[in-house]
Amino acid sequence: MLIVMHVAPPLLAWGGWRLLRQWRSEDQEKEDEAAIKQQANMEAAQLRHEQECSSRRSHCECRAIVMQAKALAPETLFDIDLPNVVLQLAQPKGDESDVFEAMKKADPALAVDGFAPLIYDTLQHLYDKCPASIALPIYVVASDQMDMAQMSAGLGRIRKEIAEAMEPAPTVPNDPAFIRLLRVDGNIADAVLSVFENDSALPGAVILAFDSPLVQAQKTGSGATPQERWAGPPGQGVIALLMTPAGLSPLPVQSTQEENRYAGRPSAEQLAIKLLAEAYHAAREQLIELPVMAQIRRGTAIVLKPETPARPPALHNALSTLLERAKAHAGWPDQPSIADGEAVGEPAASDSANRADDKLECGWLIHNAGSVGVMGARLAATATAMNHHKMNVDPLDKATNVAIVLGDFGKANGVGMLALSAMQSAMLKQPVMCTEFNQDESVAMFFAAPPSEKAPQDVMQKAA
Numbered sequence: 001m002l003i004v005m006h007v008a009p010p011l012l013a014w015g016g017w018r019l020l021r022q023w024r025s026e027d028q029e030k031e032d033e034a035a036i037k038q039q040a041n042m043e044a045a046q047l048r049h050e051q052e053c054s055s056r057r058s059h060c061e062c063r064a065i066v067m068q069a070k071a072l073a074p075e076t077l078f079d080i081d082l083p084n085v086v087l088q089l090a091q092p093k094g095d096e097s098d099v100f101e102a103m104k105k106a107d108p109a110l111a112v113d114g115f116a117p118l119i120y121d122t123l124q125h126l127y128d129k130c131p132a133s134i135a136l137p138i139y140v141v142a143s144d145q146m147d148m149a150q151m152s153a154g155l156g157r158i159r160k161e162i163a164e165a166m167e168p169a170p171t172v173p174n175d176p177a178f179i180r181l182l183r184v185d186g187n188i189a190d191a192v193l194s195v196f197e198n199d200s201a202l203p204g205a206v207i208l209a210f211d212s213p214l215v216q217a218q219k220t221g222s223g224a225t226p227q228e229r230w231a232g233p234p235g236q237g238v239i240a241l242l243m244t245p246a247g248l249s250p251l252p253v254q255s256t257q258e259e260n261r262y263a264g265r266p267s268a269e270q271l272a273i274k275l276l277a278e279a280y281h282a283a284r285e286q287l288i289e290l291p292v293m294a295q296i297r298r299g300t301a302i303v304l305k306p307e308t309p310a311r312p313p314a315l316h317n318a319l320s321t322l323l324e325r326a327k328a329h330a331g332w333p334d335q336p337s338i339a340d341g342e343a344v345g346e347p348a349a350s351d352s353a354n355r356a357d358d359k360l361e362c363g364w365l366i367h368n369a370g371s372v373g374v375m376g377a378r379l380a381a382t383a384t385a386m387n388h389h390k391m392n393v394d395p396l397d398k399a400t401n402v403a404i405v406l407g408d409f410g411k412a413n414g415v416g417m418l419a420l421s422a423m424q425s426a427m428l429k430q431p432v433m434c435t436e437f438n439q440d441e442s443v444a445m446f447f448a449a450p451p452s453e454k455a456p457q458d459v460m461q462k463a464a
Contacts, residue, residue, distance in 0.1 A: 366402065
């Protein structure tokens with residue numbers, strides 16, 4: 001009993017201490033694991049946020065523009081003097097029945113045949129700026145009534161004729177897949193960006209848009225419609241843009257791994273792939289030498305509720321939200337990520353971001369708010385949204401209303417506004433905001449910025 005009384009208490013105390021230590025050790029391990037997991041989640045969230053920001057702020061570059069159109073006020077655009085721009089604008093006249101005779105007789109599914117002379121002239125001007133770009137695919141925006149197979153065949157013939165007339169004649173792969181349909185879902189800026197996101201090896205692309213509500217109106221003999229108050233009188237346009245991905249640079253010397261891509265393929269297919277790679281390489285070299293006119297930043301779009309257009313405050317709120325997203329996509333300082341919770345409440349970073357935001361100024365507005373009789377509400381909401389975001393742009397003196405200057409180009413409207421935004425940005429050496437109203441259903445917005453501008457991302461990083 002004496003032995004038990006002397007030995008048992010120390011043993012019990014030592015055993016309890018060991019158990020307590022083990023429990024604490026297990027709890028500490030669980031806490032460490034939870035901390036490691038939380039840190040990993042925060043790093044993953046930070047990485048996702050950075051990738052989302054990088055994706056949102058991606059852009060493509062416009063290097064040449066050719067526009068042939070019947071414009072309501074072409075004299076307002078004739079002062080555009082840029083080396084990589086060809087403008088052939090004229091006012092529509094009532095006695096042009098002979099000029100449009102081919103288009104009137106053309107079946108809507110074969111309308112490319114009616115447009116053939118204008119398309120030929122437009123593409124020829126574009127290829128004159130960069131001959132090697134004839135090897136690039138053509139992404140087409142055209143009427144929904146057109147048959148894709150017929151359009152590919154017609155444009156393929158035009159492209160082949162231009163290539164054969166060149167000296168020396170370029171090696172152009174005769175592939176129908178080179179004529180592709182550009183699907184515009186939301187806004188034209190994102191549609192063009194998706195071209196390079198879907199094909200990372202593509203050194204450039206030709207964006208071609210053509211439509212003629214003017215011919216359609218002459219075909220049907222219909223007079224003015226209520227829609228003309230918003231979109232403008234029917235017009236006609238053929239527009240071509242030469243676009244390249246961001247940061248186009250020379251390719252490294254072809255590696256053995258690249259050469260192995262041809263292995264195991266039929267000889268004819270190997271030759272086609274090799275010719276295409278050589279054509280892309282030549283186009284890339286010439287495109288790099290061609291100056292960049294403007295960077296087209298990622299756009300954004302918003303669907304309007306049915307009651308929004310009739311309520312000015314609701315329309316202003318919708319445009320203000322849209323503008324905030326467009327600014328973030330263009331590289332303006334935005335909100336920090338959730339993973340940066342510690343920095344959210346720091347006033348110094350916020351003040352720096354605001355100071356950086358003040359340095360970025362928009363120089364012009366491109367919009368299609370409608371004719372003089374109806375554009376008031378839309379233009380007022382746009383001006384209020386810009387003022388809310390401290391953008392000092394006069395919506396009358398520093399703006400181009402496409403509905404008044406160009407009229408209705410039908411399916412080519414978005415590409416026309418993209419071209420005007422790039423041209424205006426290249427002239428002013430300032431960012432240009434483009435706002436496209438799709439009737440009362442939705443609104444799209446994006447920025448075109450000159451390449452000489454300091455990258456907004458750098459400003460944001462310094463502010464942070």
